[in-house]
Amino acid sequence: MDWKSARIILTATATVVVASQVAKKIYNYFFHSRKSSQADANNDDSCCELINIKNREINDVILFSDDVVRHTIRIPPNRDITICESRELNCFKLIKYIKSARETLDVCMYLITSSEIAEQIIRLGQKHVLVRIVVDSDMAYTPPSQIKKLKEYSFIEVQTNNKSILMHHKFCIIDGPKAIKRKNILKSYAEKLNVHTQHIKLTKPPTKPKPVRGFVMSGSLNWSTHAMVSNHESVIVTSHSNIVSKFEKEFETLWVENEPALVSSMC
The missing domain is CATH 3.30.870.10 (Endonuclease Chain A)
Incomplete structure (x- = not known):
């Protein structure tokens, strides 16, 4: 095999490797960003759905005050979110x-x-x-x-x-x-x-x-x-x-x- 043919094969192989890595990064980017956006949406729902009245077991206090009260709660997988x-x-x-x-x-x-x-x-x-x-x-x-x-x-x-x-x-x-x-x-x-x-x-x-x-x-x-x-x-x-x-x-x-x-x- 001459040097020219070997060079072509090496270039093609490198191109395939780079393309596969790019494709993998693109997949991970969109997959994880989608997963993250879904988690953020769920967190937003947690912030918006401040009350759970499904079972109607309610003991709650609503305070109208000038001070913003912040509560930090932990949700799986070990992520903290703040509810204001x-x-x-x-x-x-x-x-x-x-x-x-x-x-x-x-x-x-x-x-x-x-x-x-x-x-x-x-x-x-x-x-x-x-x-x-x-x-x-x-x-x-x-x-x-x-x-x-x-x-x-x-x-x-x-x-x-x-x-x-x-x-x-x-x-x-x-x-x-x-x-x-x-x-x-x-x-x-x-x-x-x-x-x-x-x-x-x-x-x-x-x-x-x-x-x-x-x-x-x-x-x-x-x-x-x-x-x-x-x-x-x-x-x-x-x-x-x-x-x-x-x-x-x-x-x-x-x-x-x-x-x-x-x-x-x-x-």
Whole structure:
């Protein structure tokens, strides 16, 4: 073999080796960058999904403060990520809890001026979540109150507290057991009144709804943009059954029941 042929073979071999190394680096670059981006996306989800309400075992505190609170947590494989609790993220967290209602939402609030929260309440009603709201009579229609807007929707029940005592509560109950029982009684009563449904043969047996664990949010926070942006406020969120029960009892003392069938069934 002459030198010219050997040189050609060596050049071709070197070219193949270099090309394979380049291809390997390109593969590793895109594979690892994709893997890294997926991990970052998962971490972003961890930051965004600040609350896990799948099992509804909730014991949480939302603090609206000027100080940004940072929590560092470790996730596999031994990577630290930092979750920040700022006013913006806490607003998101509060609304996420409200949006998690599946059956009922009972609100007892001195003041509701946040248009964003009002929109979320309307969307819940449109999804057949039964909504009841008790507000103080003096603040119900004082601008920028959202009560007038909420009352425009027939699926949202609003009552004002007309007692001489100031209604200064700031709590809501999401999927409370007594509220769900009330909803089921109303549904059964409506079906009895609707004669047409008695002649409809169900093609599929009605599915039994999954049990929902209720929880309550209570604290110093009015549902107002000013409070969430400017004030020092706190909200405790818990699914402890005894605490939920006590708040439901308090709501019942303020809510005036108008449905005669429901009143007789609940007695």
